[in-house]
Amino acid sequence: xxxxxxxxxxxxxxxxxxxxxxxxxxxxxxxxxxxxxxxxxxxxxxxxxxxxxxxxxxxxxxxxxxxxxxxxxxxxxxxxxxxxxxxxxxxxxxxxxxxxxxxxxxxxxxxxxxxxxxxxxxxxxxxxxxxxxxxxxxxxxxxxxxxxxxxxxxxxxxxxxxxxxxxxxxxxxxxxxxxxxxxxxxxxxxxxxxxxxxxxxxxxxxxxxxxx
Amino acid sequence: xxxxxxxxxxxxxxxxxxxxxxxxxxxxxxxxxxxxxxxxxxxxxxxxxxxxxxxxxxxxxxxxxxxxxxxxxxxxxxxxxxxxxxxxxxxxxxxxxxxxxxxxxxxxxxxxxxxxxxxxxxxxxxxxxxxxxxxxxxxxxxxxxxxxxxxxxxxxxxxxxxxxxxxxxxxxxxxxxxxxxxxxxxxxxxxxxxxxxxxxxxxxxxxxxxxx
Numbered sequence: 001x002x003x004x005x006x007x008x009x010x011x012x013x014x015x016x017x018x019x020x021x022x023x024x025x026x027x028x029x030x031x032x033x034x035x036x037x038x039x040x041x042x043x044x045x046x047x048x049x050x051x052x053x054x055x056x057x058x059x060x061x062x063x064x065x066x067x068x069x070x071x072x073x074x075x076x077x078x079x080x081x082x083x084x085x086x087x088x089x090x091x092x093x094x095x096x097x098x099x100x101x102x103x104x105x106x107x108x109x110x111x112x113x114x115x116x117x118x119x120x121x122x123x124x125x126x127x128x129x130x131x132x133x134x135x136x137x138x139x140x141x142x143x144x145x146x147x148x149x150x151x152x153x154x155x156x157x158x159x160x161x162x163x164x165x166x167x168x169x170x171x172x173x174x175x176x177x178x179x180x181x182x183x184x185x186x187x188x189x190x191x192x193x194x195x196x197x198x199x200x201x202x203x204x205x206x207x208x209x210x211x212x
Numbered sequence: 213x214x215x216x217x218x219x220x221x222x223x224x225x226x227x228x229x230x231x232x233x234x235x236x237x238x239x240x241x242x243x244x245x246x247x248x249x250x251x252x253x254x255x256x257x258x259x260x261x262x263x264x265x266x267x268x269x270x271x272x273x274x275x276x277x278x279x280x281x282x283x284x285x286x287x288x289x290x291x292x293x294x295x296x297x298x299x300x301x302x303x304x305x306x307x308x309x310x311x312x313x314x315x316x317x318x319x320x321x322x323x324x325x326x327x328x329x330x331x332x333x334x335x336x337x338x339x340x341x342x343x344x345x346x347x348x349x350x351x352x353x354x355x356x357x358x359x360x361x362x363x364x365x366x367x368x369x370x371x372x373x374x375x376x377x378x379x380x381x382x383x384x385x386x387x388x389x390x391x392x393x394x395x396x397x398x399x400x401x402x403x404x405x406x407x408x409x410x411x412x413x414x415x416x417x418x419x420x421x422x423x424x
Contacts, residue, residue: 032331036249108330115327118320118391119244129392165396166405169385176384177377179330180341184377192419193378196412207404 019057019067021047027068031109034116035065035124062123068109069127075106081138086146087198090139093171097190100175107175114172132168139164143201152201158209166207167197231269231279233259239280243321246328247277247336274335280321281339287318293350298358299410302351305383309402312387319387326384344380351376355413364413370421378419379409 025046029038040061044054058064081092100107117128143160146152155163170193178186200206237258241250252273256266270276293304312319329340355372358364367375382405390398412418 032333033248034246034328036245037247037328111330112327114388114392115324116246116249118323118388121244125392132389132392162397162401162404165386165389166382166401169389169401170378170382172385172388173381173383174377176326176330177344177381180326180337180344185374189374189378189381189419192374196417196419200408205408207401207408 015057018047018049022049022054022057022064023067023071026064027071027109028105030065030068031105031112034112035061035122036116040064065123069124072106072109073131081142086149086151087201089142089146090167090194090198093167093194094187094191097171097174097187100178101186104179108179111172111176111179136161136164136168139167146201153204153206155204155206156209159206162207162209163197163201167194227269230259230261234261234266234269234276235279235283238276239283239321240317242277242280243317243324246324247273247334248328252276277335281336284318284321285343293354298361298363299413301354301358302379302406302410305379305406306399306403309383309386309399312390313398316391320391323384323388323391348373348376348380351379358413365416367416367418368421371418374419374421375409375413379406 022043026038026043029043029046032038038061040054041051043064044051047054058067081089084092113124114128116122117125119125140157140160143152143155143164144157147154147160171190174184174186174189174193178184234255238250238255241255241258244250250273252266253263255276256263259266270279293301296304325336326340328334329337331337352369352372355364355367355376356369359366359372383402386396386398386401386405390396
């Protein structure tokens with residue numbers, strides 16, 4: 001193997017590489033069979049190492065899940081709508097739908113884990129909950145900030161949360177439909193929904209605040 | 213055991229009862245751990261029978277899955293919006309959200325299996341796909357019939373499908389949020405969304421047909 005100056009070399013470097021291979025194989029396995037359905041034995045076989053070698057990197061499946069979730073959060077961090085303000089920031093959500101189409105495996109992983117995390121005992125539940133809360137509060141902040149600039153009429157925190165939750169729900173639901181039937185026009189359906197939602201926000205016809 | 217006139221008795225009757233117990237335990241296990249994550253051994257233990265006895269009723273996990281899906285379709289058959297016509301039929305979807313809240317286990321099972329079925333190799337994929345297609349075409353027919361009576365302006369098949377898909381997406385997404393956080397006001401959020409959608413349909417501001 002060629003040794004590139006400044007990067008780790010020898011056993012340390014190959015250890016990092018092997019770890020990455022394992023996380024990548026685990027992400028694929030969790031996406032295909034879910035966390036509950038995937039086995040450490042199969043993941044080891046996919047990478048081409050023994051189960052014992054796998055356990056030297058990750059003590060158990062839960063530790064491997066944590067690494068996969070970390071990797072997943074890193075992979076999707078760029079989709080945080082940075083660099084745009086006001087309602088235009090919400091246009092960035094259209095890019096997210098396009099991104100899903102070219103990263104089906106990541107979306108399968110997310111939808112699969114979210115389904116599993118509907119159960120209170122699932123080890124990814126806290127992560128999925130936090131991620132959801134994080135996205136909702138990020139979008140709520142942006143919506144409230146947009147109202148402060150006068151681009152849209154004022155709305156309460158509760159109204160903003162209701163609006164953002166409904167918008168996220170539609171995204172998730174359309175993603176599921178596209179996973180079940182690739183003929184579904186994920187981007188087109190979402191585009192219309194967002195156009196309409198943005199027009200409604202501009203007119204101030206907000207949802208009543210659903211949470212007290 | 214008391215013997216009620218006209219019902220099967222003896223070994224046959226207790227066989228039916230045991231079968232029902234197994235399907236019910238399997239539905240719970242699939243809802244909690246997914247189809248992939250649930251094991252025949254654990255389901256047998258939950259019912260209090262040996263794995264061998266379980267296999268006398270269901271040859272393998274896939275056969276048990278088929279029985280669970282059949283049971284689930286029967287349980288939810290009443291939610292088919294019968295007895296209402298025109299836009300009023302869509303009001304029946306509000307009852308569906310209320311139903312979910314009092315039948316969390318059934319919803320967990322559905323969301324869990326749908327997440328798993330995002331994978332092309334999952335044995336419930338065809339069932340979930342058919343169910344989705346069935347619900348979409350039932351609602352599309354109702355929407356087109358509503359337009360024919362003049363209650364809403366005319367729309368094309370493709371527009372009706374786009375509208376119905378977006379509506380179903382919002383329901384599914386809100387259900388997922390409620391499973392992740394019971395403080396989410398599933399009924400209130402959906403009510404507003406449906407009110408607004410019905411008002412939009414009345415005004416004829418339909419989605420463009422997304423599927424050619």
